[in-house]
Amino acid sequence: MLRQARVTSESGAGVSRRPRTAAPLTREGIAAAAIMVADERGIEVVSIRRVAERLGSGTMSLYRHIADKDDLISAMVDQMTGRYAYPDPEGMDWRQRVHALARTDWRMFLEHPWMLDATSSVAPPFGTESFAAMEWALEALEPLGLEPHAAARVIMTVNNYVQGSVRVVLGERGDGQADDPGLNWQRRLLDVDLERFPRLRRLVRHPIPERGRDWFVDGLDVILDGVQNRGRAPA
Template sequence: MSPRVGPYGLLSHERIIAAAIEVADEAGLEAMTMKRVAARLGAGAMSLYRHVSDKEELIGNMVDQVTGEYAYPDPSGLSWREAMHVLARQDWDAFLAHPWMLTATTTVTPPFGTASLSAMEWALSALDEVGLSPDAAARMIMTINNYVQGSARVVLGDRRAEAEDDPGLAWKQRLHDVELKDFPHLSRLIAHPVPARERDWFEGGLDVILDGVQARHNASPDTAGITRSHEPIDTRTTES
């Protein structure tokens, strides 16, 4: 039997993944069904199962494909803090470009693909100079991942604001006209003038996490080559 050829060409594992990503980008992960992907390719749904065993495997392949597209660069010359900023920036860009990744990365089960494993290895190796135990390094990376994902969810969930806007400022604006006499701390917060921001809110939040790691493990610039990254992270979304 010859390979199935739809109106868009020869059906292949790579084309199935690409079509699935397109569908998920447009309609979300829940709407990404084998039937819908097959329709995008001009093929029958059953023909997809010659290349992927089920939807779960397909999602894993999709995650690995996007992870590879946003692969971390050569870490040579980067301090551990700079490496964590690079990690956060790449993941941030991936989540804003493909919002379904926020769900997929929390639901996909092992085995992970080569790109995903390479990303984990990169992150762990970047922390070697800090001298963390393997489990402490993993917890640090998980904390950063949770911060990036949470920040992306806030921005993607509030379409009224641009991604470079501080979500905290938007929150204060919403409370500005609310009666807060019974909430003195909130009242002082809302009345307090907003200081001029010298740095991007997302990057600043990440530095709070990294400062805690630095203090907890008594690392210093002289002994661990620790530096503070000042390159802002682009938190702007694009029109869909």
Template sequence: MSRRPRATEPLTRERVVSAAIEVADDRGYEAVSMRRVAEHLGSGTMSLYRHIADKNELVSAMVDQVTGRYTYPDPEGMDWRERMHAFARTDWRMFLDHPWMLAATASVTPPFGTQSFAAMEWALEALESVGLEPHAAAQVIMTVNNYVQGSVRVVLGEADHDTETDDPGVNWQRRLRDIDLDQFPRLRELVRLPLPQTDRNWFADGLDVILDGVQNHRSTDR
């Protein structure tokens, strides 16, 4: 078999998308340009368009591929609250691992692709025991998703992936520090206050507020 596979590995949609993800991972989202992705692949810029229609489609595919890399745990033996925590924590980690995903998901209209459907399906199953009407369950999942993304945005605020402290409040406050806060007494109080020590699980606690609402809704229904 003299089938030398070819001088260079042939371009595939997957290879293109992976290269774009690598560029985003180590040069940032705004560094993802067609020329740069091509350069990273050692190919011509226009060749990418053989496997991708648009830059928009490329971004969608990036989101989908990264989403697919994160799988949710086996739900066996978890109650619905634990499952929703696992759901949120997985996405949380995904966004922290790939901060550009925030901007990428925002620039594309959901749902994004097969992988996001799988995520949705997992979450719907997680909520099944709550007995919500399906559209209500979908809305809860949307709310949790938005909560995760909002929390990530706060954490990513300006500590551009430097410190490992999961503590969001600090940046929050630094941002507000030197404004004319005198007209906003409650805001000033908020900034003045250090984070209480009990706040050791900011992200999970905020999620629990939402889940409490879900739980309560169920009980008032029946």
């Protein structure tokens, strides 16, 4: 009888087996699966249930690692921030570092537009990768001698500029191509009667170079010129 029971157990007869995921669940793995869902369908469809389906797991299993949807989005943002880590600052001055920061974030938001809503829908802190990014940015501004809160305002202003510029580009083309918004705006107004608005008419008729102009960098430099005047760094 004992041998028969062992054989029955080994053969699986009469034993209910639940399907297992290919790998143990982790917070990082859950966030990675959620990122894939967001990349494919947008942040608005991301849920614990959909991510569990993606992983072939039960919903309750995810709750051992993720508290709720806000916690899930925080984990997604932190992981994405780590994927787009800022470069080694060796040899860069403060201004070059802020340009590198802006370009890195620009690429991240264009390649993963759901991050625009994710970073605004859930309040920080997001996690260690996000803390590391903020530390990098604060260190970049140290040569300016700004007070901590003033430096934080600079970072927030640059971040708002980057996100706003990405939203303009996505709205203009819908495909993330970085056409010059100023040039597009000028073209749309060329045939409009602006007789009553002489300054606007002069602006519209003033030529903007079709090539050789990086409107994103130009706008960022306007911000950084003001930042430099507030700090103590040399030009």
